[in-house]
Amino acid sequence: MSLSVYDDVIGSEEMNRGDTVEMVEDIYESADAVRGHDPNTEMEDTSTMRILKTQQAGLKREVTYPDVYHYLAETECVYTREAVKARRYRLAAVGLGLLCVLLLTAITVLWIQFNHLTAERDHLQTSYTNLTAERDQLQTSNTNLTAERDQLQTSNPNLTAERDQLQTSYTKLTAQRDQLQTSYTKLTAERDQLQTRTTNLAAERDQLQTSYTKLTAQRDQLQTSYTNLAAERDQLQTSYTKLTAERDQLQTRTTKLTAERDQLQTRTTNLAAERDQLQTRTTNLAAERDQLQTRTTNLAAERDQLQTRTTNLAAERDQLQTRTTKLTAERDQLQAERDDLPRRFSELDKAVRDGWIYFSSSLYYISSEYKIWSESRNDCRKRGSDLVIINSREEQDFINTLRKGQLVWIGLSDGETEGVWKWVDGSELITGFWYPGQPNIKGDEDCVTNDISSDLVNNWNDYPCNRQLFWMCEKRI
Structure with a gap:
């Protein structure tokens, strides 16, 4: 947009400058025509006036030159040297006035262009600051x-x-x-x-x-x-x-x-x-x-x-x-x-020679004589073990196979608190394999043995601890 305005201003300036030059040229041509005029020939005066009027009409402007017309009228009678000099001075004054108008126009155009450029500079400066x-x-x-x-x-x-x-x-x-x-x-x-x-x-x-x-x-x-x-x-x-x-x-x-x-x-x-x-x-x-x-x-x-x-x-x-x-x-x-x-293999070898039987990381020993429950436990302790503790169905099946139908003491009793069955290591009974109806808690039946029954799994029975039976020891390795 700024470029188009700038071109319009330059174009208008050149147009005004061209019109002004043409106007000055026409005036000088008219003056030359008057300078060569013969006062004895009226026809030439009329022709000269027509040429001036035609040139003025060709300018297509609302500008009149009364001094020039007046001077041309006087030259029909007087052609003295002073009159010619006065005519030249007037023409110079007219040219000077036109130059002043041209200068004023140029100053106006330059002022407008300066304001436009200043506005554009401020706008660009603002954009530059934001960026x-x-x-x-x-x-x-x-x-x-x-x-x-x-x-x-x-x-x-x-x-x-x-x-x-x-x-x-x-x-x-x-x-x-x-x-x-x-x-x-x-x-x-x-x-x-x-x-x-x-x-x-x-x-x-x-x-x-x-x-x-x-x-x-x-x-x-x-x-x-x-x-x-x-x-x-x-x-x-x-x-x-x-x-x-x-x-x-x-x-x-x-x-x-x-x-x-x-x-x-x-x-x-x-x-x-x-x-x-x-x-x-x-x-x-x-x-x-x-x-x-x-x-x-x-x-x-x-x-x-x-x-x-x-x-x-x-x-x-x-x-x-x-x-x-x-x-x-x-x-x-x-x-x-x-x-x-x-060490474990050495102990295992020695235990096997002494009659112990290995099963699931433990050694088991079954006695060949009868003793009461407490004496049976003492014998197991002398052997570095204790009465057997049964923790799983597999271990119960193994013990049933090992005892071969004999009654043997196991490490379970309720000697401390009646009805509270504990193993010899102090842990309470969690899973038991009692014979149906057992324990019946009769009298001093505080110790447990594997009984003889048709059920090979659930065959625990509570017995008096002073009965003499076989026993089974368990040693963990």
């Missing part, structure tokens, strides 16, 4: 996001170091597990050699096999967790690389924007000459502002995503550390059991 303020706000936001990114970047190496440390611990535990596996294989071979001495050691081998299966499953689970953690680490590394590249790109564009700002500030000193260039750069600056705003939003979203992933990685690290702790505890327990296996 500078927005640029400073975006630069502040960019600085804050860069600081948050640096914090997340600092947290990321720490988590990576912890993950590597856990990985190293996991590798060591795996090596130790393999060593334990090798030792376990050797012990399995030794157990197979001892199996010729007792058929009950096969059950323990099956139990150890079950433990090995569980350990293998836990190892596979840890391997899966490690694979998932490695994949998430690679994903986090990729996101970090992209974020670094976008940060560098944003830094480069910020530097360019600063350079353009300085260049724009220098060029604003010559507003009229660089108005079009400044307006173009203002448009480019607005576009770059929108682009910077969009990238700032994207950077904030990526920052939130990176922070979420960092939180997830920390949670998984804690979970892996917990699993590592459990695995370490199981390893220590297994290692302790392995170290204790020679």
Whole structure:
């Protein structure tokens, strides 16, 4: 719009200047015609007047020249040198007046143009100030996001170091597990050699096999967790690389924007000459502002995503550390059991030679003579054990098979509180295998034995403790 107004003003100025020049040329031509006029020829005077009137009509203006007409009328009679000089002075005065009008017109046009340029300069200055303020706000936001990114970047190496440390611990535990596996294989071979001495050691081998299966499953689970953690680490590394590249790109564009700002500030000193260039750069600056705003939003979203992933990685690290702790505890327990296996095998071998029978991590001994309940317990204690405690249906079935239909004392009584049955280790009875109608709590029947009945499972019966019966001892190994 400012360019069109400027062209209109210049065009009108050139039109006025051309009309003025034509007017002056016509006047001088008329004066030359009068200067060559013959006073004796009236026809030529009339022709000259017609030429002047025709030239005045060709100007198409409402401008009259009474002095010129008056002078032409007087020249019909007087053609003295003074009259010619006076005519020239008048023509010069007319030219001077026209020049004054032209100068006034030019000053008016220049004043209008100056006001228009000043308004445009103020408008551009306001736009530049607003864009500078927005640029400073975006630069502040960019600085804050860069600081948050640096914090997340600092947290990321720490988590990576912890993950590597856990990985190293996991590798060591795996090596130790393999060593334990090798030792376990050797012990399995030794157990197979001892199996010729007792058929009950096969059950323990099956139990150890079950433990090995569980350990293998836990190892596979840890391997899966490690694979998932490695994949998430690679994903986090990729996101970090992209974020670094976008940060560098944003830094480069910020530097360019600063350079353009300085260049724009220098060029604003010559507003009229660089108005079009400044307006173009203002448009480019607005576009770059929108682009910077969009990238700032994207950077904030990526920052939130990176922070979420960092939180997830920390949670998984804690979970892996917990699993590592459990695995370490199981390893220590297994290692302790392995170290204790020679002693246990030695005791087991000696016990088997002494008449003990192995079942489910315990040794059982059945007497070959009769004693009351208290003496039976004393005999078990001398042997490093106590009267048998039955905790499961499998153990009940085993004892029924071992006693071969004989009545034997077990380690259950209500001697302390009538009706409250407790085992010899002080624990209360939870699951019992009583014969139907038992215990009947008659008299001093405070001790329990396996009775002779058709039911091979539910055959417990309360007896007087002073009855002499066989007894069964139990020793845990």
